[in-house]
Amino acid sequence: LVLVVDYGAQYAQLIARRVREAKVYSEIVPHTAATETILARQPKAVILSGGPSSVYEPGAPQLDPALLTAGTPVFGICYGFMAMAQALGGTVARTGMREYGRTAVEVLEPGTLLAGLPPTLSSWMSHGDEVTGAPDGFTVAATSPRAAVAAFENTAAGLAGVQWHPEVLHSEHGQQVLEHFLFDIAGCRPTWTMVNIVEEQVEAIRARVGDAQVLCALSGGVDSSVAAALVQRAVGDQLTCVFVDHGLLRAGEAEQVERDYVEATDVKLKVVDASAQFLRALEGVSDPETKRKIIGREFIRTFEAAAREVVAEAAHDDQPGEIEWLVQGTLYPDVVESGGGEGAANIKSHHNVGGLPDDLEFGLIEPLRTLFKDEVRAVGEQLGLPPAMVWRHPFPGPGLAIRIVGAVDGERLEILRRADAIAREEVTAAGLDRDIWQFPVVLLADVRSVGVQGDGRTYGHPVVLRPVTSEDAMTADWGRLPYDLLERISTRITNEVDEVNRVVLDITSKPPGTIEWE
Numbered sequence: 001l002v003l004v005v006d007y008g009a010q011y012a013q014l015i016a017r018r019v020r021e022a023k024v025y026s027e028i029v030p031h032t033a034a035t036e037t038i039l040a041r042q043p044k045a046v047i048l049s050g051g052p053s054s055v056y057e058p059g060a061p062q063l064d065p066a067l068l069t070a071g072t073p074v075f076g077i078c079y080g081f082m083a084m085a086q087a088l089g090g091t092v093a094r095t096g097m098r099e100y101g102r103t104a105v106e107v108l109e110p111g112t113l114l115a116g117l118p119p120t121l122s123s124w125m126s127h128g129d130e131v132t133g134a135p136d137g138f139t140v141a142a143t144s145p146r147a148a149v150a151a152f153e154n155t156a157a158g159l160a161g162v163q164w165h166p167e168v169l170h171s172e173h174g175q176q177v178l179e180h181f182l183f184d185i186a187g188c189r190p191t192w193t194m195v196n197i198v199e200e201q202v203e204a205i206r207a208r209v210g211d212a213q214v215l216c217a218l219s220g221g222v223d224s225s226v227a228a229a230l231v232q233r234a235v236g237d238q239l240t241c242v243f244v245d246h247g248l249l250r251a252g253e254a255e256q257v258e259r260d261y262v263e264a265t266d267v268k269l270k271v272v273d274a275s276a277q278f279l280r281a282l283e284g285v286s287d288p289e290t291k292r293k294i295i296g297r298e299f300i301r302t303f304e305a306a307a308r309e310v311v312a313e314a315a316h317d318d319q320p321g322e323i324e325w326l327v328q329g330t331l332y333p334d335v336v337e338s339g340g341g342e343g344a345a346n347i348k349s350h351h352n353v354g355g356l357p358d359d360l361e362f363g364l365i366e367p368l369r370t371l372f373k374d375e376v377r378a379v380g381e382q383l384g385l386p387p388a389m390v391w392r393h394p395f396p397g398p399g400l401a402i403r404i405v406g407a408v409d410g411e412r413l414e415i416l417r418r419a420d421a422i423a424r425e426e427v428t429a430a431g432l433d434r435d436i437w438q439f440p441v442v443l444l445a446d447v448r449s450v451g452v453q454g455d456g457r458t459y460g461h462p463v464v465l466r467p468v469t470s471e472d473a474m475t476a477d478w479g480r481l482p483y484d485l486l487e488r489i490s491t492r493i494t495n496e497v498d499e500v501n502r503v504v505l506d507i508t509s510k511p512p513g514t515i516e517w518e
């Protein structure tokens with residue numbers, strides 16, 4: 001276990017991910033965690049993340065010097081590096097000058113940390129103050145224009161640090177620097193693999209569940225699919241999945257859950273086709289928030305009724321135990337963002353299923369709560385789930401209803417499904433699925449424009465292509481798909497989908513736009 005102390009920058013999650021990429025398990029702790037609490041978890045090493053630009057800023061988070069003398073190896077990054085320098089008696093100058101962005105770092109003395117790296121590294125910097133003197137016993141490993149000491153190490157004490165951000169992709173050899181610390185200074189071993197995660201989780205789930213029954217709401221998304229597959233691997237038929245088909249999925253997705261998923265996992269699945277009910281409830285509604293509310297309400301009703309049926313069936317059959325558990329696909333970023341405590345994340349995830357009635361009381365099984373999205377995908381692959389499911393782009397719960405600008409009806413859904421399927425097919429054929437985060441296709445159902453096809457004028461609808469790149473959906477950029485790919489999509493959609501005579505590209509980033517149009 002490597003603990004990453006979060007000094008409040010957005011980089012802590014990234015650091016934890018990079019450590020895990022080195023096959024070393026890692027978790028994040030807030031900088032307010034007491035040194036005893038951190039040490040009590042017996043980490044193999046501690047990494048101090050970036051944070052505010054100055055250690056002299058009022059209220060800047062403090063580093064307890066005791067953490068550096070406890071014998072646990074510590075690696076400081078950016079703010080963590082400066083806090084370390086200061087705590088150990090080095091000098092940190094208040095320059096007020098910022099060094100920001102790509103910077104050339106000169107390696108002075110490679111030592112262990114920078115062993116085997118080129119003499120100059122292009123690295124990502126973001127700092128105000130400057131370490132001008134390394135603490136006693138440390139060698140200065142590198143320098144940069146605005147950081148006299150840009151890296152230092154004291155391998156005997158297991159301490160090292162860098163001013164730049166080795167965890168970001170823009171920093172050359174960043175992963176190597178991190179691995180030199182983990183393996184060569186801290187003595188970690190790369191034993192954390194997907195096989196081990198699956199085995200550990202399966203054991204843990206078995207131990208918790210015993211012979212009770214488990215329920216899961218399957219959405220067709222990656223998280224709930226992988227969570228359910230893990231639980232199925234652990235307790236087999238004691239798990240029942242409920243899939244509410246709200247009729248707002250993309251072409252082929254309901255079938256994917258019903259057929260391919262069951263084939264791959266052998267999971268016991270109860271499918272509720274509620275599409276007619278959802279369409280009725282949505283009739284004539286154009287307002288996005290109202291659509292969301294209606295869909296949320298109908299989902300709860302449907303899932304609740306299905307859950308009651310499953311409970312009743314379990315009681316009638318001579319099944320060994322009652323339904324005591326509910327599976328949730330909560331991921332590590334949700335856990336970190338809601339404060340990291342068990343309770344906090346549970347409240348949020350309970351929310352996800354929309355507040356089940358009080359008389360249905362379940363404990364939560366959250367087998368993915370320590371994992372990042374890319375790790376969840378790797379677990380999915382390990383469990384043998386179909387690639388189309390494992391690599392599925394994030395898709396909103398309210399589905400295509402919020403990708404039809406205007407009221408939703410069966411005909412409009414069909415138009416959008418056809419256009420969307422073409423866009424997806426072409427992106428997949430171009431091999432670019434994993435280069436984009438999401439690719440909403442939006443039907444402007446209340447807009448018509450004039451076109452000409454064959455000999456005649458048309459008066460059809462535009463569809464919007466909205467490919468985006470993102471790390472976490474909080475911010476996003478529009479995806480730069482190749483022109484010839486866009487052309488193929490446009491030509492096919494206007495040729496193959498009668499009602500559409502115009503295809504437009506959304507080139508707005510988020511902010512100011514959101515990813516979805518509604």
Ligand code: XMP
Nearest residue numbers: 292394395396397398473510514515516517
């Ligand atoms: P926006 O449009 O806010 O979307 O940039 C951010 C991410 O959230 C997804 N999204 C939703 N997911 N229910 C969901 O489960 C919703 O109502 C919803 N609205 C947006 C969106 O697809 C993107 O990944």
